[in-house]
Structure formats: C-alpha cells, structure tokens
Amino acid sequence: MMSDKEAIKQLTAYFQRENIRNVVILTDENVNRLYPDYFSGLQEFCQLDHYVLPAGESSKSIETAVKIWDYLAEKQYDRNVFLLNFGGGMVCDLGGFVASTYKRGIRFANHPTTLLAMIDAAVGGKTGINLQYLKNGVGTFYFSDIQLPVDSSLLKTLPDEELRSGFGELVKYALIGSEELFQKLCKLKSINDLETDSLEFCINFKRNIVEKDPKDNGLRHILNFGHTIGHAIESYCAEAGTPIAHGLAVAQGLYYESLLSAKRGHLPQNEWQQIAEFLPKHFQILTLTEDVLLKLVVFMQNDKKNTGNLINFTFLDHIGHASPNFQIPISEIQNLLLT
Numbered sequence: 001m002m003s004d005k006e007a008i009k010q011l012t013a014y015f016q017r018e019n020i021r022n023v024v025i026l027t028d029e030n031v032n033r034l035y036p037d038y039f040s041g042l043q044e045f046c047q048l049d050h051y052v053l054p055a056g057e058s059s060k061s062i063e064t065a066v067k068i069w070d071y072l073a074e075k076q077y078d079r080n081v082f083l084l085n086f087g088g089g090m091v092c093d094l095g096g097f098v099a100s101t102y103k104r105g106i107r108f109a110n111h112p113t114t115l116l117a118m119i120d121a122a123v124g125g126k127t128g129i130n131l132q133y134l135k136n137g138v139g140t141f142y143f144s145d146i147q148l149p150v151d152s153s154l155l156k157t158l159p160d161e162e163l164r165s166g167f168g169e170l171v172k173y174a175l176i177g178s179e180e181l182f183q184k185l186c187k188l189k190s191i192n193d194l195e196t197d198s199l200e201f202c203i204n205f206k207r208n209i210v211e212k213d214p215k216d217n218g219l220r221h222i223l224n225f226g227h228t229i230g231h232a233i234e235s236y237c238a239e240a241g242t243p244i245a246h247g248l249a250v251a252q253g254l255y256y257e258s259l260l261s262a263k264r265g266h267l268p269q270n271e272w273q274q275i276a277e278f279l280p281k282h283f284q285i286l287t288l289t290e291d292v293l294l295k296l297v298v299f300m301q302n303d304k305k306n307t308g309n310l311i312n313f314t315f316l317d318h319i320g321h322a323s324p325n326f327q328i329p330i331s332e333i334q335n336l337l338l339t
C-alpha cells in the first residue's frame with residue numbers, strides 16, 4: 001500500500017524545483033477533522049494555508065468559488081500560489097475550477113480521499129461547479145501540474161456507502177478495460193480488501209484514454225459505459241425522494257447496459273451471465289417494470305448527450321472491451337429491456 005509519505009515526498013521535491021512558497025490546502029470539514037496534520041511535513045518547505053469547506057455536493061457552487069477567489073485575493077496571492085485539493089470529487093472539481101480561473105490560472109494538484117475521486121474525479125482534467133438545475137453546468141478542462149500517487153490508507157475512514165459507490169465506478173473500468181481485473185473482483189470477499197494495483201489500473205486506463213481524447217470528443221465516451229441508464233436511475237431515485245450515491249446508480253446502469261449489449265448481440269451470453277451473477281452480490285438492482293422504464297426513458301431523453309429519440313450508448317463487446325457511440329432508438333431500448 002502506498003503511504004502518505006510518498007505524495008509528500010513528491011510534493012516537496014516539486015515545490016523546491018518550482019520555487020513554490022505558498023500552498024493553500026482546499027479540503028472539506030470531514031477530511032479536515034480526520035486528517036488535520038496530513039500535510040504538516042510540508043511546513044518546513046513552504047507556508048501552508050487551509051481553506052475548509054462544508055462537506056457535500058452543495059459546496060460545489062459559484063458562491064463557494066467566489067468565496068475562495070476572494071480569500072486568495074485578500075491574502076494577496078499572486079499566480080505563484082499553489083492549490084492542493086485534498087478531498088473527494090466535490091473538492092477536486094471545485095478546486096480545479098478555482099485554480100483554472102484565479103488570475104487566469106494557477107498551479108494545482110489533487111490528492112483524492114474517496115475511492116470515486118481516486119479513480120475518476122481527480123483524473124482527467126474536468127473541473128466544474130453545479131448550477132441550480134444543472135450538474136457540472138459550468139466548468140473547464142484544466143490539468144493538474146503534478147499527479148500524486150494515491151494513498152489508499154485514506155479509504156479506511158470512508159463510510160461504507162461511499163466506498164461502494166466508488167466500487168461501482170471501479171467495476172466499470174474492469175468491464176470496459178480488463179477481464180483480468182473483473183475476475184479478480186469476482187474473487188474479492190469484501191470491498192475493504194481492494195488492492196492498490198486495482199485502483200492504479202483504473203487511473204492509468206483513464207489517463208490513457210484522456211490523453212487520446214482530452215476534450216471528450218469521441219473515444220472518451222467509452223468511460224460513460226453504464227452512465228446512460230445509470231444517470232437516469234440516479235435522477236429517478238432523486239425524484240422519488242430516495243436519492244442514491246452516483247456509483248450505486250452507475251452499478252445498476254452497468255447491469256442494464258451489459259444486458260442490452262448481450263441482447264443486441266455484442267456481448268456473448270456466457271459473459272453476460274458472469275456480470276449478472278456478480279453485480280447483484282454487491283449492489284441492489286432496480287427492477288424495471290414498464291412504468292419505471294417509461295420514467296427512465298424521459299430522463300435519458302433530457303440528457304444533454306442524447307438527441308431526440310436516439311440515445312447514445314457504449315456497448316460491451318467482451319468483458320474488458322467496449323465500443324462507444326451507438327445511437328439507439330428509444331423504442332428499441334424499451335423492447336429489449338422489457339422482453
């Protein structure tokens with residue numbers, strides 16, 4: 001397991017090389033309470049400030065961004081200040097956005113503390129804040145200046161639901177990128193036994209895709225596997241007053257999009273069976289009645305990635321290999337999922 005010392009060692013060398021003297025650590029109240037002295041080793045080399053946000057998605061807003069911009073300006077920080085995002089995806093997305101805009105851009109890094117952020121949000125250069133009715137409604141593509149090794153020991157304090165949510169995204173990487181990882185996950189007794197090399201596979205896989213398609217014009221859509229139906233289930237549950245974590249909705253999306261892949265003849269039947277056996281062991285899967293499906297379809301139609309009656313899907317060809325950008329008529333989705 002990688003220790004926190006490694007990230008601090010790399011940061012120290014980087015700050016010295018780049019002559020960085022002022023570092024602002026952006027974090028949320030939970031992470032700050034659990035790990036108040038995590039970066040104290042850096043104090044020898046630079047001046048550390050902490051900016052602590054209320055925990056939760058509602059902090060990912062323009063109001064919070066303004067507060068942080070004001071804070072940086074009041075402290076008279078110039079473009080040489082370094083922002084260190086220490087938290088989950090909320091902190092990474094918001095911090096990346098602030099870094100990309102303060103004085104037209106300052107240097108920053110993510111040191112993620114949730115499984116979801118380690119394998120997804122902290123990687124790939126997408127930053128953003130939510131508008132009142134539009135998640136990630138405003139944002140930038142802005143890449144961190146140093147990629148730190150993850151410290152999976154931080155996951156020990158993560159609530160079980162959050163860990164399982166990250167695990168949903170991790171299963172996605174296995175399905176689209178590595179049959180070997182999938183088999184390894186099938187043998188896992190508990191999510192708590194996840195090994196760092198499984199996380200590293202996901203991080204490297206995403207980095208590799210993002211390098212080829214940084215601005216999300218085509219290939220990167222492969223990372224949306226499970227998300228077309230997953231997002232619809234996430235919205236459906238939120239509307240029903242029983243919201244669920246993103247990765248738990250994605251896991252259900254993986255289930256139904258694998259089923260669609262098999263029904264359309266992309267994915268061999270025996271591989272679908274393995275997926276159908278594995279996912280319900282870790283995740284509750286919503287039953288699709290005609291009524292539920294109708295509601296999901298409306299959410300899919302409203303998704304910005306889709307046009308009219310055609311819904312964009314990534315399909316699995318095999319466990320470990322996916323192909324993006326199929327446009328499927330709504331009627332076909334309904335027929336296939338109800339029969």
Ligand SMILES: NC(=O)c1ccc[n+]([C@@H]2O[C@H](COP(=O)([O-])OP(=O)(O)OC[C@H]3O[C@@H](n4cnc5c(N)ncnc54)[C@H](O)[C@@H]3O)[C@@H](O)[C@H]2O)c1
Pocket residue numbers: 028029030031034055056057060087088089090091093113114115116117120121122123124125126127136154155156157158159162165
């Ligand atoms: N930029 C991208 O590519 C990308 C990709 C996926 C998700 N995201 C974004 O990520 C966000 C979700 O991220 P998240 O799931 O990490 O949520 P989060 O950052 O809100 O963290 C979830 C909860 O866990 C707590 N927490 C964090 N680390 C902890 C630790 N080590 N121990 C105990 N508690 C801890 C937090 O305080 C919070 O209450 C969303 O805003 C989503 O849009 C971005």
Ligand SMILES: [Zn+2]
Pocket residue numbers: 169227246250
């Ligand atoms: Zn996701």
